[in-house]
Amino acid sequence: MRGRIRKRLVEARQMLEQGEAPAEADAWFASLPAQYPEGDARAQALLNLELALHEIADAPIHTIHGFCQRTLSERAFSSNQPLEMEQMDEQELVERLMRDWWRRRTYGLGGAQAEALGEVTGGFEEFRNRLEPLIKNRSLQLVPGPEEREELEARLRALSRAWSDDEPEIREILLGKNRRLNGTTHRTGTLEKAMEAVNQSLASDPPRMPPADALAAILPDAFKLKGKPTEEEQAEFRKAYDAIPSIRLLRELSALGGADPELVAELEDARSFVLEGLAEAGLARGQLSFNDMIERLHQALEADSDRARRMARDLARRYPVILVDEFQDTDPLQYGIFSRIHRAAEPGGHTLVLIGDPKQAIYGFRGGDIFTYMQARGEADRWWKLSVNWRSTPGVIEAVNELFTGNRPFSLEEIPYHRSEAPPSERLKARTLTIDGEPAPAMVFEELPRKDNGKHIGSKKEAEEWVHASVAAQIAQLLALVAKNKAKIGDRPLEPADIAILVRSHAQASALRQALLEHGVRAVATERDSIWTSTEAEGLLRLLEGALSPEDRPLPRQALASDLLNLPYPDMHALMTDPHRWANWVELLAESGNRWRRQGFMAAFLFLLQGLSSALDTDGTDWLQRTPQPERTLTNLLHLAELLQAASRDHATPELLLQWMKRQIDDATTGEEYEPRLESDERLVKILTIHKSKGLQFPVVFVPYLWADATGKNRAISWHEPDEHGWRYLHCPGPCQRGRLAAAHERLAENLRLAYVALTRAESHCHVHFGPGGSNSGRSPLVWLFSEQDHDFTRAEFNPKPEHMPPPPFKRLAHVEFLEPYRPDVEGPSTSAQEAMPELETATFSRTHLRRNWRIGSFSAMTRGVHQATRAPAATGAERLALRYPAGAHVGNFLHALLERIEPDKALRPQIENMADWLFRAHGLPDDETHRDLDGLTDWIQDILHTPLDDSGLTLAALGPRQQKRELEFDLSAGTVDPDAVNALLAGSSEVPRTPLGFDRFQGMLTGAIDLVFEHEGRYFVADYKSNLLGRTLEDYAPPRLRREILDRHYDLQYLLYTLALHRHLRRRLPDYDYERDFGGVYYLFLRAMTPEHGPRYGVFFDRPEQALIERMDHDIIGVSESAA
Known part of the structure; x- marks a missing residue:
């Protein structure tokens, strides 16, 4: 951020010094020479810019967490905090505290009690999964609340009594010989399991809320009857079924809250235990977690005390102008901090600028809360918007405008879409994709195929396999044109790195990468999980253990046998039984250990990495080339080395650093810095998640998964409800009719924002797949965008059937093209794609004599x-x-x-x-x-x-x-x-x-x-x-x-x-x-x-x-x- 601000200041100074704006300057920059004509005005403006450049290094530019940490430190007395607090990574401590709570809760329980607790919680692993979101997002309010739980428990007891009377009638309707239900939609096996689960839950003491899947089976939104019943007949059947007392009570209970009150009580108790433990540990260690920084500053400012009010006024005077970037990804506490500072200032004495695009609020899983943005915008005095899109060509801009100009394009009334304008310059011509000298279509829609009988693909897996083949073939054909000098970006040839594929998951990325390889196209892809779970982490640990203790014979052996080195057993045995080669191997480890102690970790690591090839030489092949993915292996090793080098500042000896590394591997530590990196800086096709693509742009973008339902199958749901302070963020850890539709609506809204981010990454050409691909693809963002009708989310979830899905709305646009589904039996993979992207291959090894002494x-x-060894002289005075x-x-x-x-x-x-x-x-x-x-x-x-x-x-x-x-x-x-x-x-x-x-x-x-x-x-x-x-x-x-x-x-x-x-x-x-x-x-x-x-x-x-x-x-x-x- 500081660098970008400095760059703009330098550009502004150059523009005023030269007295005219270059052709590619944006409108505001272009107006500077006219705003400050020659003379005193321009001289003063240049002086101001020069001062700003000198002072930019001291400008308070922070992350929100950094701002909170600094404020708490500088105002320790006002905020009632210790004088010095360090940043704390709370993940390891949270895990330990959750296990501590579980041990205390289960200690001394008899068999029946332990079994009952297990039925309520699902066991530790499941309970931990339910608890984690409540620790990460402390603004979540559990549903049902204490008062609702009392009513829920009373109703569960009433339901238990009614169910024993009504169960035979319900069983006859759902499973009897004369049942009227369609057997395909309402399967007998599913209903039998559901009835058994409901029986067990309501027969327990006290009665428990039945599992979500059981309720979904016996309380469907709509029944499907045999034959061809009319809508009236189906409605009458539903009305009679819902009139059964037990069914009516079940629906009411689900609407009231739904989750098992015992489970909610256990979660609340565990949550309190963990949060209190975190606070106590932080104070004892003099540390604050990211959540603590926000929470404590918010509490300090919102306290009803003169000290809190004075602190807010002081901050408003110190920061008379506060700009919060990417505000759409903040949360209620973060907004509360800056709002409180702003309100504490004298009228007109403070400016709070909230900069953010609600259409790009896609980080809900990290705590970002779009409802906070909507609340803040409702409280703002003024509102500006940016109308010019400087990223994309006019064709892409017009296609996006057409796609999002509809009735509630983001499904939320509070997020409208304002049409973007193309930049008033010709600078984007250099980014335009041309084929045979003609501009390529700005947006291409390729429909998913149908079966031979004309019906849509019924399996999501089948649709994904077709998409992988289609994307790979389209990219291979595009790159094949480069070899013929027919595909260009502006005046230069198209490069593989100009192409990005945006996906939702790492599994999709891996599958696409494999499909591209089959078509001769190399790509780099984002990876999943944590670098500490990789083969490289385990292998490097073994090597470092051997380096510190080479005299301990098992350790060099274990290092040699690691999956990282991937040595075949005969080669490993040959090395260990050859005295000279074994001595070389131990010498490499020993010298690496010496360098670690003398010169630090990185010197040892680089020496070790360099020496592996000679020490392991078995058949002339470099060890790295024997690994399944050499580039991935090397990237992970270098990433691990950077992490260990950084950690060495806090872990002074090699032994302490090695202990730290073992803990990271044992805990599979996660976090943004531990996410595996792209394995190559080569100019290759890039595959990355939509989340990672935010803020980036590419000349050519493929978005192959917007047709798919991405709502997931979470047993727990979260949603917002309005209250007198703005919005409450509610969380139900079980089946919950009350929030089900609202949660589904919010998930669709976020998927629509993800779609917007994906489609607007394209500079010149965007290729989109669409169409039904599985039973729930009606929930996809494209279906909503194509639909011209409104939808009432309070009555039902949005999920039209394939035959009711609307077609794309803008076939009339000249720069939008529609393709027939790719057919691999007709369009085989291009063999010239590799010509456009030459690969370096390992030369064939043909030597018959190997140098064993290298x-x-x-x-x-x-x-x-x-x-x-010499005896040290005796100490003297x-x-x-x-x-x-x-x-x-x-x-x-x-x-x-x-x-x-x-x-x-x-x-x-x-x-x-x-x-x-x-x-x-x-x-x-x-x-x-x-x-x-x-x-x-x-x-x-x-x-x-x-x-x-x-x-x-x-x-x-x-x-x-x-x-x-x-x-x-x-x-x-x-x-x-x-x-x-x-x-x-x-x-x-x-x-x-x-x-x-x-x-x-x-x-x-x-x-x-x-x-x-x-x-x-x-x-x-x-x-x-x-x-x-x-x-x-x-x-x-x-x-x-x-x-x-x-x-x-x-x-x-x-x-x-x-x-x-x-x-x-x-x-x-x-x-x-x-x-x-x-x-x-x-x-x-x-x-x-x-x-x-x-x-x-x-x-x-x-x-x-x-x-x-x-x-x-x-x-x-x-x-x-x-x-x-």
């Missing part, structure tokens, strides 16, 4: 097992913290992390204070006086940064940001790396005997990370930090002792590799690179002995390898010298 190596791997600080890898990692982040030109103490706590935790440093001596640490880092590295006075603190690169990672491509050749090289450059290296000969890559590369006086240097504890005095770090440490630990091999990496890099980046002139040398900085007063005398090791030695490594020892470092 792998990723490193200095750590090459020297593993050579170094002997040394004055400097550097010489007293404990030894260990965790200390070294801590110091590296600190030096990587320190900014020398800023005060050190505040930086160290800000970083110390989480770095201590991240690297497992104990909480003791020595480790956490911040004064001592500050002095130590100060000494390191200001110690002269040579006689010229060069210091780390003197290096500017552009002179240095910290933690420079590299990958050296290598030919054959032979241990004998490396040992010979090191022996030739050393004056003392060395312990030979014993790594296995290999080919592949050498990887590493240089602590610091810097430039000084035109030369490039390598620096590496060492925290080795060589002794407790400065003399222990004199040059001879440092040289011995370098040789003992083979650090000379390390810095030769670093030098070679930098040498290759500079050779490619500097046009006239010369090693002798441009390479300065290598510094190994032993941090414990660096002191400004002694300079390079202690703790500073320097070497500058000869050029001949580096070139020998480049060509003879490492090889493959032309590859990038």
Whole structure:
């Protein structure tokens, strides 16, 4: 939002500076030069725009939740909230509280009591499903309410007594030998089950409301009799049936509320328990959920107190103008907050602008409430509308206008449709689809096929299968025209990414994607559920467990056997029984774990991902290509890596992060950020849900499912009823005649809004399927839009039969075309679609000899097992913290992390204070006086940064940001790396005997990370930090002792590799690179002995390898010298 506002401000400034509007500018922009003519007016306008651009970064632009959180924090006393509150994800806590309530409710119950509770609630899983919407939407009011429940219970007892008398008569009418009911419509088996269910419910103590499906069977809206009865005969039958006392009482009970009063009471109790538990947990943790933020600010403002009124007035003064975008998706509490602030201001002293399109209110499942919008619009002083559609071509605009210009197009009186106008410019010509040089129809309607006997398709499944084939064939044929240069968008060829298919469900998306593949068309589709339920999440968990504990043999085995890697059993067995390949696999995991601890999660993840192919090489095929959907696998892995990287900020150690990951997988955590992403950024056909398409636009759009009923089969229903405050949002968890028709009406209204969103995503061409496709397709939004008659929703649900469905209303429009149903036996799939969208395929593998020794190596791997453990010198009373600080890898990692982040030109103490706590935790440093001596640490880092590295006075603190690169990672491509050749090289450059290296000969890559590369006086240097504890005095770090440490630990091999990496890099980046002139040398900085007063005398090791030695490594020892470092 901030970026879009900035862009408009910049455009306005440019327009006034140039003095004229470009041809594509909208009407308001085009009027700016005339509104502010040359002179003082324009100068002042430009000054205002410049000020706005400078201040836009500080403008209070928030989400509604962000606004509430900030307000509560800033006005903690006024709102009676804690001073500091963090955001809380309540999903995990809600689940735990629901289970807690269930355990308390069922603890100690006897068998009969437990069985009775199970019959009322349906068991925990079903009860939880009923409870969840009541927790998510706290404005829902349960029906029947307390007073209604008392009356309902009394009537149920009366019904139970009447039913025992009337049951034989009802059974004879519905199931007797002489029954008059049509057997196809009123099936015997269904009615027998319904009667049994009603008998059981009303015979229980106390009597319960019968199940919804049983009531639907014995209380139909209309009976169908045998033969060809007249309407009068059917009406007389219904009248006589309804006169039976039990039937009359059942209908009255359903109208009163319908749900079992015991069930409603249990839900109310559980809801209170969970909400109270959330509030208590939030206060204890200092956290607020999204719902809490809204609820608490609303309560604070609406309280009947001087403090609440003062708070509202203060907010009105602070925000004299409030604009709420996407207001159609707000709820009553959110509107209540801004309305209260607006009403608290002095008359004329505050402006509240509510921006939203009620026709696009499609997020009811997230709590969006269109009735809130309608209430607010009724209370508004003024109302503006936008009349120009800047998205679509005139043909699409006219077709949409025609479709929605009817009697109550959105079924609600309060949402009218105002015809849109095409933009007064020619800029949309560049988006127009043309076929053979002629504009394609703006909107195409393709009718669902009929059977050979002329009847409509009776099965929704059959209709969907035909739709999948039709859409795939139409798109394949369209793309085939691209290869012939016949399909264009403006002046450019049509691309697959110009085409979007809008669906209602992820199952539809998957089916369409498969159908497109069968026609040679690739597509990307939105996925379902949570990324944490994916194969990739489980597989990555196994790999990370192995990385942290590679010595625990079962963990590397489990990682290898994961479904993610998809290894056939023979390949897996071959790897585990080959000592060299198994060592490579464990080495990959171990090095990944090391990088995780030293450099963070993302560095480890990328290293692991890169190394998998070489470690798993079985038949020359990359492991990723063996997975069922390589792009999906890679997308999910990268998505998981982003989530884990973000979570690592709050989970300081790898072990804590891994525990967090396990919880997400166990709980299958959901949420917008956890929804799987589109698996490719390629220019492919896109399949996405209508909800996700909101706000987007595409040149060509297919909308294949508007013919289908999308109301679902929810046992619970929700609907609105007017009251003195606006609207009540009611919820009935069971069969409820009172709200059934209202709920059906609201579902149709939302489906109509979804249809509007879908149809208006098209810029130039929209392809729509229509027609009967199943028994309930009369409820579809298209049928309502095609219908020219009104409907009384208080009497019956809107669901005309197929033979009564109206045809599309605008055959007279020139830019609308009607197609005969697609026939696969006549129109086969186009074979040239792939020519329009070429695919890259994996090359055929034909090598007969495989390189088993290709792998990723490193200095750590090459020297593993050579170094002997050394005892740390005994602690002394040394004055400097550097010489007293404990030894260990965790200390070294801590110091590296600190030096990587320190900014020398800023005060050190505040930086160290800000970083110390989480770095201590991240690297497992104990909480003791020595480790956490911040004064001592500050002095130590100060000494390191200001110690002269040579006689010229060069210091780390003197290096500017552009002179240095910290933690420079590299990958050296290598030919054959032979241990004998490396040992010979090191022996030739050393004056003392060395312990030979014993790594296995290999080919592949050498990887590493240089602590610091810097430039000084035109030369490039390598620096590496060492925290080795060589002794407790400065003399222990004199040059001879440092040289011995370098040789003992083979650090000379390390810095030769670093030098070679930098040498290759500079050779490619500097046009006239010369090693002798441009390479300065290598510094190994032993941090414990660096002191400004002694300079390079202690703790500073320097070497500058000869050029001949580096070139020998480049060509003879490492090889493959032309590859990038």
